[in-house]
Amino acid sequence: MQIIVKENYDRMSKLAAEMIADLVRKKPRCVLGLATGSTPLGTYRELIRMHHEEELDFSQVATFNLDEYIGLPPTHEQSYMYFMCRNFFDHINIHPANVHVPSGITEEVPSYCEWYEKEIKEVGGIDLQLLGIGANGHIGFNEPGSSLGSRTRLKMLDEKTVKDNARFFSRLEDVPHFAITMGIATITETRQLLMQANGENKAGAIARSVEGPITAMCPASIVQMHPQVTIIVDRAAAKKLTRRYPSEPPPLTPGK
């Protein structure tokens, strides 16, 4: 597990974008797992810049998003599909047929979730999964108490998550209480995990995930079991970590 502490949000976002761009350049047909929320916005902005200024090519890339609110159609401003289009997909040359965001308006949730899992398998699995983390330790919408072996399914959101996400809606009553989310096992099957966290309100969740026990009560702690994980945090989110961590990825060849 590689933990990297950057000075601020911008540097955190740039490093994450560089890692993603590196994969896209090396493997043009790669499969990216993507997240929404405020954390990855800087990463998406940087990737868009690289697309425009450095010809970073997404034409063969496929993407799978982690989650979507139940009840919100893709045209709803707070749906995750809308979020992804506005903040990323509309600004790069990704093929719409290669984009996958769970549907929030499916009437057959269990069979839809099975289909989503099958689609991931059919493209050969996810190469890199970008993750944020909830202040309660959730990943995707796998709230505390979620099975560590869970697959894509319907989940009820924690009260804390509903309150945290109310900032995106005009009224607290408008925040959906259910979502479709990739499961924890779906997430950990990806070949590489890239988690980001910024701000003091994530410090507790980061410390529990990285230095605490692996437990369903802190779903993000499952990253400790994954062979290829990078966690990039800003200084504020690193505040409660007790061990020493670098500010750069280690060099590939050890120095003298």
Ligand code: F6R
């Ligand atoms: C969103 C998602 C969530 C967020 C988490 C952090 O697709 O999977 O787990 O990553 O709630 O949200 P922000 O980044 O808004 O603090």
